[in-house]
Amino acid sequence: MKKLMVAAALALLSGSVFAEYSFEVYNNTGSRIVGIEASEDGDSWGDFNIGRGIPSGATSKLVWDSSTDDGNCVWAFRATFADGSVSEEVDFDFCEEDLVLEFD
Secondary structure (H helix, E strand, C coil): CCCCCCCHHHHHHHCCCCCCCEEEEEECCCCCEEEEEEECCCCCCEEECCCCCECCCCEEEEECCHHHCCCCCEEEEEEEECCCCECCCEEEECCCCCCEEEEC
16 A cells, blocks of 8 residues: 655654555445445455444545555455445555545
8 A cells, every 4th residue: 555655844843654544435325334344355354433324425534444554455345334235345446546435
């Protein structure tokens, strides 16, 4: 995954460098997203904390856990909806800049 660069002035002021890897999820469905899972290998899945969910028509910012910093660019994602249905797995390339995951 591409490393985010922190401004040199900020590094000088704080004494340390902090990089946060994030992306946006757009819910383009008629149902609230209540869960999002990601998998690097297609076998093991991890949950994102999305609080009360992502309403229909809304966009939410999600942040990667620091344990994924050295992971691959391509990850599989799936969403669980309020009605209990689960989306198909979709691969996304997180090395792309300004990536927005859209669930239809």
